Amino acid sequence: MLAAALALSACATTRDQTPLADASNVALGQQAYADGPIIQPIAVLEDSRCPMNARCIWAGRVRVKMLWIRGNGEEQPFEATLGEATPIADGSITLESVRPDKITNVELKPTDYRFAFRFAGGL
Template identity: 30%
Template sequence: MKQLILVCLIMVSVQLYGQDSTKVGTPIIVAKLYLGKSLNIDNVEVKFVKVLQDSRCPKGVTCIWAGEVIVLVDVFKEGKKFETQKITINSKIPLKSRFGNLFSSDDVTISALNVQPYPIYDKKINPEDYYIQLEIKR
């Protein structure tokens, strides 16, 4: 009988202490912003205005230079134009420093991660297919 009580106590304590105590951070949201469209986050609006240049080396081709993509983005705060940013994304800059920080406040940070679609040899990209992947941290 004592052994049964001991086993029960051990099982209860294992269950109590076996709970996951991992702290979970704030989730990161990744959103797509298509060319000519706007995205509203709180009182901030981000608009993908234009692809200025896309010289990225297409898939299926061997290139000497990886190339880069340059886009123009307007940022509005509380309905008023805050700034226009030219963002350059290429493969030579490390990923963390490559993020184009579009807007940052105490409440939200919006960064450009990437521009898609990636060029493919012998396939033209329609302008309306371009989108920026945005990282939104609250």
């Protein structure tokens, strides 16, 4: 009887867990599975992208403060820059895109941002 109760409680616990998002549409504060490592964007450190409705000399860049959640639960901070590979785990992670686009006279809130990451490496 006790074994059956434990088995049922294990099922209930498993069912209530939310699966991790994939790394193609990640919000700030959201953990995501990036084809190997689990990552979490924490804050936008810089968003100097040229607004889509402006002409700029420099395209600008985006830098994001990140966490890599290791298998033992340890959180290792790192920084990701749009279009650049950053070494983590046994490979590298690239911040591939940032949405939405910047527009002149519109200030993006932290909750507006969505990021796409790609991990290269691993076994």
